Amino acid sequence: xxxxxAIQTTGNGHLARAQSIIPRLKKVADLDIITSGPxxxxxxxxxxxxxxxGLTFFYTDSGAVNWLKTIFLNNYPRFIKExxxxxxxxxxxxxxxxxxxxxxSSLFKRVKCFELTNQYSMSLKNIPKPISYSRLVLFAIKYIxxxxxxxxxxxKKYADRIFFPIIRDKxxxxxxxxxxxxxxxxxxxxANKLIELIKQLPQDKKWTIFSxxxxxxxxxGVNIEPLSEELFLKKFASCYGIVCAGxxxxxxxxxxxxxxxxxxxxxxxxxxxxxxxxxxxxGVTIIxxxxxxxxxTISKWVDSPSIFKIDYKDESKEIVDTLINDYSNLx
Numbered sequence: 001x002x003x004x005x006a007i008q009t010t011g012n013g014h015l016a017r018a019q020s021i022i023p024r025l026k027k028v029a030d031l032d033i034i035t036s037g038p039x040x041x042x043x044x045x046x047x048x049x050x051x052x053x054g055l056t057f058f059y060t061d062s063g064a065v066n067w068l069k070t071i072f073l074n075n076y077p078r079f080i081k082e083x084x085x086x087x088x089x090x091x092x093x094x095x096x097x098x099x100x101x102x103x104x105s106s107l108f109k110r111v112k113c114f115e116l117t118n119q120y121s122m123s124l125k126n127i128p129k130p131i132s133y134s135r136l137v138l139f140a141i142k143y144i145x146x147x148x149x150x151x152x153x154x155x156k157k158y159a160d161r162i163f164f165p166i167i168r169d170k171x172x173x174x175x176x177x178x179x180x181x182x183x184x185x186x187x188x189x190x191a192n193k194l195i196e197l198i199k200q201l202p203q204d205k206k207w208t209i210f211s212x213x214x215x216x217x218x219x220x221g222v223n224i225e226p227l228s229e230e231l232f233l234k235k236f237a238s239c240y241g242i243v244c245a246g247x248x249x250x251x252x253x254x255x256x257x258x259x260x261x262x263x264x265x266x267x268x269x270x271x272x273x274x275x276x277x278x279x280x281x282x283g284v285t286i287i288x289x290x291x292x293x294x295x296x297t298i299s300k301w302v303d304s305p306s307i308f309k310i311d312y313k314d315e316s317k318e319i320v321d322t323l324i325n326d327y328s329n330l331x
Contacts, residue, residue, distance in 0.1 A: 246272030
């Protein structure tokens with residue numbers, strides 16, 4: 001059996017998941033990998049046979065996907081050329097993690113394509129949803145990846161064909177302790193803005209901000225560190241709590257580690273808004289901005305944070321077995 005595993009390179013979440021899925025797929029099939037999206041320094045253990053431009057995702061200044069621009073300003077002639085040239089006819093099955101080139105090529109060339117991504121979960125009926133969100137954006141996410149069957153990831157199994165989050169081996173192996181340190185990873189906020197508010201919070205905690213494009217320094221008693229996976233994971237394992245955006249990977253890892261979260265979803269980032277709705281249902285503190293207006297809520301969280309913990313088992317083998325079994329049942 002020949003399988004093509006197609007992966008989106010926007011962010012690190014899709015690629016990080018792939019590290020756990022790839023070894024399982026290699027045990028049951030002759031596997032090739034393709035990627036599409038922006039250049040990414042994340043190194044897969046298995047080198048992709050092709051990288052495509054795919055669809056361009058446009059972003060707002062706050063880091064959210066601008067879906068109107070993404071839908072209407074893409075280079076569709078280039079995309080169509082990539083779709084037509086994608087060599088998927090030689091594969092029995094395409095497994096797709098939000099990668100549009102192979103998905104549309106599968107549709108036109110009638111090759112079975114199974115979607116395997118957390119975005120799939122968003123359109124399911126029983127999923128916790130935010131009070132308000134763009135139906136147009138949800139429609140775009142649902143149909144940007146045409147597929148034969150879909151499977152999702154979520155914090156809980158709210159519906160059929162949903163798997164628990166893939167937790168990286170590096171995170172599973174961490175030794176969990178508890179200090180008085182709170183770590184912050186909000187890359188769309190400047191360190192200075194964060195520090196202005198931190199100075200007004202209870203002073204019995206140590207604060208560390210992870211910020212891209214910076215050097216190690218201390219300002220007003222707050223540590224600022226450049227983003228380093230090794231240091232971040234070390235502090236993640238020992239922290240009192242984490243202030244983070246609503247990305248699926250970081251929040252899932254916090255749940256697995258049993259670390260209290262204060263979640264600040266990126267404005268207009270619909271995936272993060274959906275994640276936040278599910279987390280709020282489980283008692284996680286959610287705020288729209290890390291700002292003065294939410295100072296009382298932030299202070300309360302610092303004093304008495306709630307913990308949402310699930311010891312997620314490794315379902316990577318079950319995921320691959322399910323996909324292969326469903327493929328066999330379709331033939």
